[in-house]
Amino acid sequence: xxxxxxxxxxxxxITLGHEDLVRRACRIFDHVVVAIAANxxxxxxxxxxxxxxxxxxSMTDINNIEVSGYEGLTVDFARDNGLGVIMRGxxxxxxxxxxxxxxxxxxxxADDVETAFLTPNENYNFISSSLVREICSMGGDISEFVxxxxxxxxxxxxx
Numbered sequence: 538x539x540x541x542x543x544x545x546x547x548x549x550x551i552t553l554g555h556e557d558l559v560r561r562a563c564r565i566f567d568h569v570v571v572a573i574a575a576n577x578x579x580x581x582x583x584x585x586x587x588x589x590x591x592x593x594x595s596m597t598d599i600n601n602i603e604v605s606g607y608e609g610l611t612v613d614f615a616r617d618n619g620l621g622v623i624m625r626g627x628x629x630x631x632x633x634x635x636x637x638x639x640x641x642x643x644x645x646x647a648d649d650v651e652t653a654f655l656t657p658n659e660n661y662n663f664i665s666s667s668l669v670r671e672i673c674s675m676g677g678d679i680s681e682f683v684x685x686x687x688x689x690x691x692x693x694x695x696x
Contacts, residue, residue: 540566542620543622544570549583551592552661557658559602627654670695673691
């Protein structure tokens with residue numbers, strides 16, 4: 538039985554923590570879609586198209602992934618693309634309450650789509666896109682938190 542999953546998020550930008558979770562998911566699922574949400578309410582630094590391209594460029598070495606942008610409900614994207622699992626990352630206990638609520642709402646909206654939680658390597662559990670953006674905007678070194686292509690794009694954007 539082939540199982541496909543999606544890893545949804547805004548990924549503004551994608552970090553090494555996100556990439557770690559994608560790599561872990563790829564060992565469990567046959568196919569993983571990194572689903573990048575348009576999410577204009579968050580006022581992202583990068584456009585949806587730029588975030589998709591940065592994610593693709595960061596993970597060219599992974600064979601069983603696809604990167605796609607989407608608008609609308611995550612469960613609708615999952616159903617429309619035959620994805621039976623929504624994979625979410627938990628960095629800390631503080632993430633759990635929100636993620637648990639989200640998983641229950643998604644189950645209510647689409648009881649045929651499951652949610653699975655993964656934890657990142659402890660080297661990455663403190664990294665978030667918002668912290669990386671903030672450090673970069675203040676001239677800090679972000680090279681150990683993002684891939685080289687994302688590092689270059691962030692530095693250029695923060696200038």
